Amino acid sequence: MSRARTQADPEAIDRTLDEASIEHYERLAAEADQHLDKLAAQAPLKDTTLEYQLRKRGVTRREFLKMTAVMTATMALPSMFDLRVARAAELATRLPVIWQELQSCTGNSMALIRNSNPGVDELILDLISLEYAEVLMAPSGQAAEDVLEASIERYRGEYIAVFEGSVPMADDGNFLTIGPAGHTGIEVVKHVAENSAAIIAAGTCAAYGGIPAARPNPTAALGIADFLNTQRINKPVVNLPACPVSSTNVVGTILEYALFGRLPSLDAFGRPLWAYGDRIHDKCERRGHFDAGQFVEGWSDTEGLKAGLCLYKVGCKGPMAYNNCGVVRYNDGTSWPIMAGHGCIGCSEPGFWDTLTPFEVPLAGRRYPVFGIDADADTIGAVALGAAAVGIVAHAGATMVKSATEQRAAKKPEAKKEQ
Amino acid sequence: MATRAVGAKRSAVVVERPGRPALVVYVFGRYIRAAHWIRNALLIWLVLSGIYIGNPFLARVLYPETAEGFVMAQIRGWHVAAGWILLAFTLARIYQFLFVNREGKLGIGAELRMAPIMFSWKAWRDQLAFYLLMRRDHPHFTYSNYGPLQFLVYTMLYASLLVISITGIILASPYVSGGLASFGADLLRPIEVWMGGLSNVRAVHRFVMWFFVLFTVAHIYMAVWNSIRTGGLIIEGIVSGFKADDVETTHVSKEELDKGKAQ
Incomplete structure (x- = not known):
């Protein structure tokens, strides 16, 4: 597909890697190694490691590597990245993440944590340093608010902000208030987004407004990217739409960030090409x-x-x-x-x-509201065609009457002349 | 109706018909006539195959057991192929409209120069009065081959052909890896985003299809009606190339008429 012109061009993988591609991927690999070394030098954010957790849950190293190899292929990277992705998974626990609920059903969080048989990607999601996540965290009320403020203060400009849900704009944003101080969604997103390094819009509501933004959109809901545009906040946003978003795509995006320190190549609607490059x-x-x-x-x-x-x-x-x-x-x-x-x-x-x-x-x-009636395109077309047919018959009839009168009028003077 | 097609050979003959004589002029050149009927055939196929693609039904009747037929892929393939040919004709016609001058050379298009007719109140009044049976003779416009209604509808027709081609390219591109559609769709991506994704693109494609159906019905009726009402040999004209010039209103002199009769 022409859409998928990423750093990992799938066509290039299909061929036996030629010299130019090898050079390209070696450059990418060097970039990844550099960023992973930087992450490794940082102090760990948690007192546990992925390796320990995997062993505790009975996931062997072999199973873990199988998963990261699958993940590498999903991210459209060649096999030389297998071990690098594994290392990124281990180091992803050092990326601070703030997961902010907005106008949503929390279905994306639920889909990620409610798996009866959690795979390695769910485990990574559990272990990333989720500094703040309303659905998962123990504190509530003012305590939760304090955690958020402390995390933003501590990781200013470093954390990944994950938003779930849309931002209601109507009534000064009062359709959504969060926390004891009653901050509106508008205030929360501005505050969290402004201090973040990068933003992930998880789920269709966060990406494009989703169901709350469906016509007639009573809360004037906006997706995160559109909202940030209205506020002139310029941060890299990656949209991960779907209802709910698949855990693989969330983890893949986080892994890509851990691997390269930047967000993946996006399509015209802000979605990563490795996940959204082809149609269903x-x-x-x-x-x-x-x-x-x-x-x-x-x-x-x-x-x-x-x-x-x-x-x-x-x-x-x-x-x-x-x-x-x-x-x-x-x-x-x-x-x-x-x-x-x-x-x-x-x-x-x-x-x-x-x-x-x-x-x-x-x-x-698909239905369109026409004159208060919901009609599909073909019904509208057929009605217009019927109206045209009625018009044609009426016009043809009128023409026949008219020409008959004209002919009679034309004959009359002739008849008079003959007399 | 002194209609002269751009670049057409000009010759005049007079045919005697019961009723009144008609000065017959060669207005539609070979290319124009061929293009008219090819476009007509393409549009019929495109509408029928398009409706089929929207609601397919053949394969389970033809091939109940196996998938040997690939009916859907074939019909879609021929739909896209016909679309490309139609686009080629459309672009050639738009080029002619914009850039071929009265002498048949490159310049400001002769037909483009006729655009002021759309903004003439008098022309609109005359033409609508004619169609509403409030005047007997066809209005005669010296500076335009087309009446204002004709000019507007034909402009809309070619704009719609462009819209349906653009949406068609966007819809066809995901089915083929690389190639012209893919290249075109990459260029047209901003339009796809502006429309809001493939579903809206497809909806627009469907509505414009209905415009062509309506246009065709109205076009055939008006051509037949005009042909009968004015004795203009319009239906004959798009087959033979010769169309009647209105003897009463034309600027052709009596001598020229007689000369034509002598031939």
């Missing part, structure tokens, strides 16, 4: 049935459903949505919506609740 459709296990034209015809088409045919006609929005669900899957790689038999709803696309609904029919069935 392009990596779909049912794609063969799409090209063959074999579709599940409806929810009562048990034959088609059992045969695992393409879900396009029951509303799969995979052809419009960019994400890597089909590759990394959810719940420790167990499954994902299309595998489970329901089409993609395109939750990682901006404005998906407005632009990709209704979810159970193809996009041609």
Whole structure:
């Protein structure tokens, strides 16, 4: 895909690495080593290590390396980065992270911590130095507020700010107040974002406003990047949309930051190319049935459903949505919506609740409010066509009447002349 | 209706018809006629295949057991191919509109110079009065081949062709790795972002399709209606190239008419 022009061009990996690529990756590797050495020189933020925790949970070194190798491939890096990614995973515990809830359902946090069988990436997420995270932390009220202030003070300009949820702008932001002092979402995001090194918008709400921003958007909710634009705060933001975002993409972004000290290459909507470079459709296990034209015809088409045919006609929005669900899957790689038999709803696309609904029919069935009635494009077109037909018949009839009158009028004077 | 196509050969003959004689002039050159019908065929195919892509149904009827057919991929492939050809014709036509002058050479387009007709109140009044049966003779515009309504709708038609091509390129690009669509989509990325992602791009693509359907219906009706009402041989014109010039209102002299008759 042309989108995926990252530092790790997948086409370059497909070929046997030529000299230019080797040079390119060696330069990248040197950059990574330099940044990892810098991280290693820093004092650890926690009194435990990933190695110890892995051993405690019965994860062998071999399993850990398998996971980091998978992660390396997911991040579109060649195998020479395997051990570097493993080292980055170990050192990622030294990156201070502040996880700030906003106008959200906390579903992203829940998806990350509620796995019954947590994999190594979930473990890394547990072990990164989460200085502040409302869903996970013990303190509440003023105590929590103190922790936030202390963390911002201690790691000013160094921490990664992860936001979950949108920022409501209506009513001076009073739709969302946090903490005993009743700070609005606007104040909180400004304060946390201004002092951060980089920002991760986790989930579709934080990335694009998500469901709170769906029309008519009563709280005037904005995604983090749009909000920072209105406040003229210039910080690197990486959007990790999806509802919920997959843990692999969060951990991959953090690992990439640990590896290189910068955020990954982004697409036009601010999403990392290694995760959002291809559509759901392009990596779909049912794609063969799409090209063959074999579709599940409806929810009562048990034959088609059992045969695992393409879900396009029951509303799969995979052809419009960019994400890597089909590759990394959810719940420790167990499954994902299309595998489970329901089409993609395109939750990682901006404005998906407005632009990709209704979810159970193809996009041609999208509704538009016209004269107070919800109609799809084809209905609007057909009505316009019908109106045109009525107009044509009326005009043709009027023309016939008119020319008949004209002919009679033309004949009359002639008749008079003859007389 | 003294219509002269740009760059067309000019010759005039008079045909006697029951009713009134018509001075017939060669207005539509070979390229224009061929392009008209090729575009027509392309649009029919594009609309039909587009509707099919939106709601496919063939394969499980044709190939219930296996996937040997790849019907969807083929129809989509031919849809995209036809789209590219249509875009080529569109760009050639827009080039002609903008840059081919009255002598058929590079310059400010002859048709572009006719644009003031859109802003003439008198022209609008005359043309609408004609269509609303409030005047008998077709209004005659000396400085424009087109009436104001025609000019506006044809401009909209070519703008819509550009819009549907742009959205088509954006929609086609993820299906092919590299190539022209991919290159085009990279250039068009800001438009995709401005529209708000592929779903909106697809919605626009669908609505513009309906504009073409409506345009075609209205266009055929008005051409037939005009042809009957004015005796302008308009339907014949896009096949043969010869169209009737209005004898009463034309600036062709009596001698020229007789000369034509003698031939």
